Amino acid sequence: MSEAAKAALRRLVLSRRDPPPGAAEALAAHVLRDCPPPPGAVIGGFWPMGTEIDIRPLLLALHGRGHLLALPFTPPRGRPLEFRAWAPGDALAPGPMGTSHPATAEGREPDWLLVPLLAFDRRGGRLGYGGGYYDRTLALMPRAFRLGVACLAQEVEEVPMEPHDIPLHAIATEQGLLRV
Numbered sequence: 729m730s731e732a733a734k735a736a737l738r739r740l741v742l743s744r745r746d747p748p749p750g751a752a753e754a755l756a757a758h759v760l761r762d763c764p765p766p767p768g769a770v771i772g773g774f775w776p777m778g779t780e781i782d783i784r785p786l787l788l789a790l791h792g793r794g795h796l797l798a799l800p801f802t803p804p805r806g807r808p809l810e811f812r813a814w815a816p817g818d819a820l821a822p823g824p825m826g827t828s829h830p831a832t833a834e835g836r837e838p839d840w841l842l843v844p845l846l847a848f849d850r851r852g853g854r855l856g857y858g859g860g861y862y863d864r865t866l867a868l869m870p871r872a873f874r875l876g877v878a879c880l881a882q883e884v885e886e887v888p889m890e891p892h893d894i895p896l897h898a899i900a901t902e903q904g905l906l907r908v
């Protein structure tokens with residue numbers, strides 16, 4: 729897919745991304761019921777920004793179940809994300825493009841990832857903001873479980889996959905879980 733076509737798809741999906749009231753709580757309930765991480769899994773989350781679906785209720789619930797959490801620090805372009813230890817209440821610091829990352833420098837390697845995205849399809853195809861950050865990061869963690877999180881309005885017919893794209897194992901939305 730050309731960069732111009734990807735940019736057009738990003739704009740289209742961004743314009744209709746608008747989580748309905750209760751979406752965050754519904755998403756958390758679907759994940760915990762239909763696709764809970766195995767006991768002891770270290771969760772790779774992210775701090776939501778803009779109109780992304782809010783995964784903080786899910787992160788709180790996973791913390792309550794005893795899971796360790798990690799959130800990404802965004803390095804300069806071309807490098808993979810660096811996951812850092814985080815627990816509810818811990819300090820955050822601002823990063824590029826409206827991102828927030830743990831203020832601590834303590835690294836923590838997740839093995840069960842909540843993956844943000846702009847557009848997804850039912851085959852696990854994913855389009856992000858274009859930094860290539862998650863593609864590079866997932867390539868280094870081939871054994872990690874990859875759960876995309878989004879509003880159902882972010883589904884498209886097909887996200888054309890390129891060789892570096894790593895498909896999601898499942899996608900959780902406010903309407904339920906989609907297995908690939």
Ligand SMILES: Nc1nc2c(c(=O)[nH]1)N(C=O)[C@@H](CNc1ccc(C(=O)N[C@@H](CCC(=O)O)C(=O)O)cc1)CN2
Nearest residue numbers: 774775776777800802805824825827844857859861862
């Ligand atoms: N909530 C959330 N956190 C996330 C992501 C996400 O999609 N959602 N990411 C998903 O990947 C990573 C951050 N992705 C990014 C993708 C692109 C640029 C970017 O275009 N940066 C510009 C500079 C922006 C600026 O002016 O500050 C650049 O590099 O030129 C930044 C971060 C990690 N954290």
Ligand SMILES: Nc1ncnc2c1ncn2[C@@H]1O[C@H](COP(=O)(O)OP(=O)(O)OP(=O)(O)O)[C@@H](O)[C@H]1O
Nearest residue numbers: 734854855856857858859860861862863864867892
């Ligand atoms: N594993 C990788 N190794 C090297 N370059 C990569 C890798 N993955 C992606 N890239 C490069 O990163 C750039 C952005 O890729 P792409 O448009 O697929 O990002 P995205 O999936 O939208 O963003 P993100 O993964 O940050 O959410 C492309 O130029 C791509 O070639």
